[in-house]
Amino acid sequence: xxxxxxxxxxxxxxxxxxxxxxxxxxxxxxxxxxxxxxxxxxxxxxxxxxxxxxxxxxxxxxxxxxxxxxxxxxxxxxxxxxxxxxxxxxxxxxxxxxxxxxxxxxxxxxxxxxxxxxxxxxxxxxxxxxxxxxxxxxxxxxxxxxxxxxxxxxxxxxxxxxxxxxxxxxxxxxxxxxxxxxxxxxxxxxxxxxxxxxxxxxxxxxxxxxxxxxxxxxxxxxxxxxxxxxxxxxxxxxxxxxxxxxxxxxxxxxxxxxxxxxxxxxxxxxxxxxxxxxxxxxxxxxxxxxxxxxxxxxxxxxxxxxxxxxxxxxxxxxxxxxxxxxxxxxx
Numbered sequence: 001x002x003x004x005x006x007x008x009x010x011x012x013x014x015x016x017x018x019x020x021x022x023x024x025x026x027x028x029x030x031x032x033x034x035x036x037x038x039x040x041x042x043x044x045x046x047x048x049x050x051x052x053x054x055x056x057x058x059x060x061x062x063x064x065x066x067x068x069x070x071x072x073x074x075x076x077x078x079x080x081x082x083x084x085x086x087x088x089x090x091x092x093x094x095x096x097x098x099x100x101x102x103x104x105x106x107x108x109x110x111x112x113x114x115x116x117x118x119x120x121x122x123x124x125x126x127x128x129x130x131x132x133x134x135x136x137x138x139x140x141x142x143x144x145x146x147x148x149x150x151x152x153x154x155x156x157x158x159x160x161x162x163x164x165x166x167x168x169x170x171x172x173x174x175x176x177x178x179x180x181x182x183x184x185x186x187x188x189x190x191x192x193x194x195x196x197x198x199x200x201x202x203x204x205x206x207x208x209x210x211x212x213x214x215x216x217x218x219x220x221x222x223x224x225x226x227x228x229x230x231x232x233x234x235x236x237x238x239x240x241x242x243x244x245x246x247x248x249x250x251x252x253x254x255x256x257x258x259x260x261x262x263x264x265x266x267x268x269x270x271x272x273x274x275x276x277x278x279x280x281x282x283x284x285x286x287x288x289x290x291x292x293x294x295x296x297x298x299x300x301x302x303x304x305x306x307x308x309x310x311x312x313x314x315x316x317x318x319x320x321x322x323x324x325x326x327x328x329x330x331x
Contacts, residue, residue, distance in 0.1 A: 010128070010234050010235075010237055010238030010241060011238040011239065011241045011242035011245060012084070012238070013084055015234075015238065016152070016231050016234055016235055016238075019152055019231075020152060020153075020231065026148070026149060026150045026151070026184050026197075027148075027149060027152070028058075028146060028147060028148045028149075028180060029132070029146070029147045030043060030144060030145075030146050031129040031132055031133060031143060031144060031145045031146075031147065032126070032129060032143050032144035032145075033126035033129045033130065033143045033144075038164065038165065038169055039143070039144040039164065039169070040126075042169050042170065042173065043173075047170055049170070050170050050173060050174065053174060054173075054174075054177060057177065057178075057181055058177065058181065088246070089245075090109065093109070094106075094109060127241075127244065128237075128241055129143065131237055131240060131241060132147075132237055133145065135233065135236070135237050135240075136157075136224065136226055136233070138159070138224075142161055144161075144162060144164065145159060145160065145161055145162075146159070146160040146161075146162060146176070146180075147159060147160075148160070148180060148197070148201075149194070149230045150184075150187065150193070150194050150197055151230070152229065152230040152231040152234070153229050153230070153231055154194070154229060154230060155225045155226045155227075155228065155229055155230070156193075156194045156223055156224070156225055156226075157194075157223070157224050157225070157226065157230065158194060158197065158198050158201070158221065158222070158223055158224075159220070159221070159222050159223070159224050160176070160201075160218060160220070160221045161218070161219040161220040161221075162176060162217075162218055162219065163216075163217050163218065163219060166217070168210070171210050172210060172211075172217070174210075175208045175209070175210035175211050176211070176218075178204070178208060179201050179204035179205050179207075179208055179211065180201055180204075182204050183197055183200035183201040183203070183204045184197065184200075186200050187200055194223060195223065198221065198222075198223055201221065202221060205217070205218065276308070276319070276322060277308070279326065280297050280306070280308070280322070280326065283299070283326045283329055283330055284299055284300065284301075284329060284330070285297045285298065285299045285306060285326075285329070286298060286299075288305065290310075294307045294308055294309045294310055295307070295308045295310060296308075299325070299329035301328070301329045301330075302325060302328060302329050304325075306321075306322060306325040308322065
């Protein structure tokens with residue numbers, strides 16, 4: 001499936017229309033960035049149990065859109081419109097790599113996610129969270145934040161600043177969303193406004209075993225107003241994000257030149273395929289399985305697999321990708 005970094009699905013044509021087709025227009029976003037390591041690690045697909053719980057609980061009641069994980073059913077259902085955003089990047093990157101004389105372009109594009117991650121370096125990786133916060137005039141230095149609305153065609157949102165340092169973050173996030181979900185159910189039955197939803201969430205806070213005395217567990221809960229409807233605000237945020245996305249595509253050549261140490265690549269190329277496999281084992285990688293055209297290796301410190309082509313001659317570009325994974329794993 002596609003790699004969808006950050007909140008780039010806001011920039012996908014038809015995303016807002018897809019949201020508006022839901023019978024329940026309420027939804028929420030958790031915004032976090034690299035400055036808040038606990039929340040970042042927790043919500044960066046590293047806690048599979050929590051992510052699964054959130055998606056299962058919020059699928060129909062309260063749609064959740066994390067910076068890393070749009071609902072998979074939505075991605076699959078909307079694959080054609082996602083391609084409108086992603087295909088220009090794929091085409092340009094392929095052409096660039098072919099011009100550079102890379103022999104295994106198709107294999108690299110198929111087996112490695114590095115090409116997409118290179119479009120979003122550390123300065124852009126959480127860019128969308130910053131963009132949403134700036135657009136809504138929120139304090140950038142107060143991540144993480146949770147934004148909740150009852151109708152995408154209204155302007156009012158509930159803003160929650162959670163406690164960044166709870167002793168059990170997984171249980172804490174679950175408890176926060178239990179309060180939001182159950183509060184939303186009650187309000188939807190009465191067709192009440194956002195103020196009643198805020199009151200209902202606060203009431204649920206006091207009933208939650210993990211939150212209870214929520215003044216200590218929640219830094220702030222308040223109602224804010226966007227200068228536009230939620231739907232139009234998300235469209236504007238998506239359009240601005242799309243401009244940066246296309247700029248990243250145009251700058252791909254620069255990113256890739258800066259991300260690869262040619263001297264190290266040449267040194268790696270002088271090694272045999274067996275030397276590379278031995279280096280992976282020495283660095284703590286384990287082979288997970290044999291693929292049709294490649295072997296899949298995995299390091300416990302990395303969330304992504306490391307594919308190794310099965311043919312004996314590995315190109316410099318594939319070798320540099322393997323080398324990067326080794327460097328990340330042993331940091």
